[in-house]
Amino acid sequence: MDEETRNVDQQSTEVKRGLKTRHVSMIALGGCIGTGLFVASGSAISEAGPGGALVAYGLMGIMVYFLMTSLGEMATNMPISGSFAAYAGKYVDPALGFAMGWNYWFNWAITVPVDISTVALVMKFWLPNTPSWIWSTIALVLIVLINAMSVSTFGEAEFWMSAIKVVTVIIFLAVGVLTIFGIMGGHFVGMRNFTYQKAPFVGGIPAIISVFVVAGFSFQGTELVGITAGESEDPEKSVPQAIKDVFWRIVLFYIFAIFVIAALIPYTSHSLLGSSATDVAISPFTLVFQRAGLAAAASVMNAVILTAVISSANSGMYASTRMLYSMANGGFAPKALSKTGKNGIPYRALIVTTLVASITFISSIAGPHIYMWLVAASGLTGFIAWFGIAISHFRFRRAFIKQGHSLSELKYHAKWFPFGPVLCLILCVLVIVGQDPSAFAHFDWQQILVTYMSVPLVIILYLGYKIRHHTKIIPLDEVDVSPTRTEGKLTEDK
Known part of the structure; x- marks a missing residue:
C-alpha cells in the first residue's frame, strides 16, 4: 500500500459510525414513502386502472428488492459513504x-x-398569506443544522420522521379496510370499483409501462441504505436486516395501499386525475379518510406530507454531502472536501452542497426558466444510479467468482444472481426510455431535451474523464474484490 492510499484510508475512518440498525432500516424504508405514495399513487390508478397500477408497482417493487440485494452484497463487503461512485469506479x-x-x-x-x-407550498394550506421564502428558509436552516450536528442526530431525526409516515400508512390501511366492509363510512363497498367500466386494466401494456415511471420515482430513496452503510455501527447486520424489512414493507405499504385506494375510489374520479404533489385536498389518503368520516383528514395529511417533504430534503442533504466527501477521498473531487470535523461530519462538503442548493433555490425565484432546466437535468438521475448499481454488482460477482472466491466468504450475498441485476438493467432502461415517448412521436426536441437531459450529461462526464485520464474497463481478474471498511482508492495507483 503506497503513502497516498494510506492517507485516503486514514481520512476515511474520520467519518464516525453512529447509525444504529434501527436507523438504517427505518431510513431505507422512509426513503421510499413520500409524496409518491401519499399523492401520486392516485394518478397511477387513474392512468392504468386498479389492476394496471398494482401490476406496475408490484413489478417495480420486485426490481427494487433485487436492487437492494445487489447493493447489500457490495455494501457489506465494502461499507463506505458514497457507495455508488466507489463501486462503479472499483468494479x-x-x-x-x-x-x-x-x-x-x-x-x-x-x-x-x-x-x-x-415545504412553502404545503404551509400555504394553513397560512396562505405568509411569504413562501420564509418557510423555505426555515426548512433549509433546519436540515443543515440536523446534518451538521452528528450522524446519530441525523439518524434519530430520520427515524422519527420515517416513523410518522409508517404509522400514517398503517392507520390508513386499517381505516381503508374498515371502510371497504362498511364498518366505517356507512355502507359496504367491496370490490365493485375493480370492475367499474374498463377496470381493472385500463390502457393496456402502454399504460402499465407509463405507470412504471410513477412507481420508479415513488421508490427512489431506497438506495440510501448504501450511503448509510458507511456510517453504520454494524453494517454486516444492519444492511441485510434493512433489505429484508424494506421488501416486505414495500409489499405491505404500496401494494395494500393502492389496493385500498382502488377499492374505494373509482379510477375515473377527477380527484385522482388531478393528483398533485402539493394539493393535499385531493390526496387519495385524504379522500379515503374523509369517506370514513374523519373530519380533520386534510389537516392531518397535510402535516404528514410536510413531514415527508422535510424528511426527503434531510436525506437528500445527507446523501449529497456523503457522496461529495467520498468523491473527494477517491480523487474525483477537490481533496479539500474530504476534511471532517471532530464530530465526524464532512463539513466542507456540507457547506458546498448547501451553497449549491441555496443558489438553485434563489434561481427558482429570480429565474424560473433556469430552475426548470436544472430540475429537468436531475430528473432521471435516480434511475441512472440504479443502473450503475446493477452493473457494478454484476461485475463484482463475476470478478469475485472468477478470482476463485466462494460465496461463503461474503457476509451477505444476493440470491438468484444474475437474474436480479439483469432485471434491474432491463427495467431501468425501459423506464428511462419510457419517460416521454410521445415527445419522440411528435419530434418535440425541446421536450425531449428537457426530459432526457440527465442522460447526455452522464455520457459527457463519463467520456470526459475517460479521455482525460485514459481509463479502461477493469478486467475481471484485476478487479479488487477484497473486503474493506475504508474508502480505498477509486483510481489506479501511479
Whole structure:
C-alpha cells in the first residue's frame, strides 16, 4: 500500500459510525414513502386502472428488492459513504465512478431546493398569506443544522420522521379496510370499483409501462441504505436486516395501499386525475379518510406530507454531502472536501452542497426558466444510479467468482444472481426510455431535451474523464474484490 492510499484510508475512518440498525432500516424504508405514495399513487390508478397500477408497482417493487440485494452484497463487503461512485469506479471503470458520483450529487443538490420550495407550498394550506421564502428558509436552516450536528442526530431525526409516515400508512390501511366492509363510512363497498367500466386494466401494456415511471420515482430513496452503510455501527447486520424489512414493507405499504385506494375510489374520479404533489385536498389518503368520516383528514395529511417533504430534503442533504466527501477521498473531487470535523461530519462538503442548493433555490425565484432546466437535468438521475448499481454488482460477482472466491466468504450475498441485476438493467432502461415517448412521436426536441437531459450529461462526464485520464474497463481478474471498511482508492495507483 503506497503513502497516498494510506492517507485516503486514514481520512476515511474520520467519518464516525453512529447509525444504529434501527436507523438504517427505518431510513431505507422512509426513503421510499413520500409524496409518491401519499399523492401520486392516485394518478397511477387513474392512468392504468386498479389492476394496471398494482401490476406496475408490484413489478417495480420486485426490481427494487433485487436492487437492494445487489447493493447489500457490495455494501457489506465494502461499507463506505458514497457507495455508488466507489463501486462503479472499483468494479467497472474509474470513469463510470466519476460520472455516477457527480450525477448523484447533482441530483440531490438540485432536489433539496425542490423539496424546500414544496415545504412553502404545503404551509400555504394553513397560512396562505405568509411569504413562501420564509418557510423555505426555515426548512433549509433546519436540515443543515440536523446534518451538521452528528450522524446519530441525523439518524434519530430520520427515524422519527420515517416513523410518522409508517404509522400514517398503517392507520390508513386499517381505516381503508374498515371502510371497504362498511364498518366505517356507512355502507359496504367491496370490490365493485375493480370492475367499474374498463377496470381493472385500463390502457393496456402502454399504460402499465407509463405507470412504471410513477412507481420508479415513488421508490427512489431506497438506495440510501448504501450511503448509510458507511456510517453504520454494524453494517454486516444492519444492511441485510434493512433489505429484508424494506421488501416486505414495500409489499405491505404500496401494494395494500393502492389496493385500498382502488377499492374505494373509482379510477375515473377527477380527484385522482388531478393528483398533485402539493394539493393535499385531493390526496387519495385524504379522500379515503374523509369517506370514513374523519373530519380533520386534510389537516392531518397535510402535516404528514410536510413531514415527508422535510424528511426527503434531510436525506437528500445527507446523501449529497456523503457522496461529495467520498468523491473527494477517491480523487474525483477537490481533496479539500474530504476534511471532517471532530464530530465526524464532512463539513466542507456540507457547506458546498448547501451553497449549491441555496443558489438553485434563489434561481427558482429570480429565474424560473433556469430552475426548470436544472430540475429537468436531475430528473432521471435516480434511475441512472440504479443502473450503475446493477452493473457494478454484476461485475463484482463475476470478478469475485472468477478470482476463485466462494460465496461463503461474503457476509451477505444476493440470491438468484444474475437474474436480479439483469432485471434491474432491463427495467431501468425501459423506464428511462419510457419517460416521454410521445415527445419522440411528435419530434418535440425541446421536450425531449428537457426530459432526457440527465442522460447526455452522464455520457459527457463519463467520456470526459475517460479521455482525460485514459481509463479502461477493469478486467475481471484485476478487479479488487477484497473486503474493506475504508474508502480505498477509486483510481489506479501511479
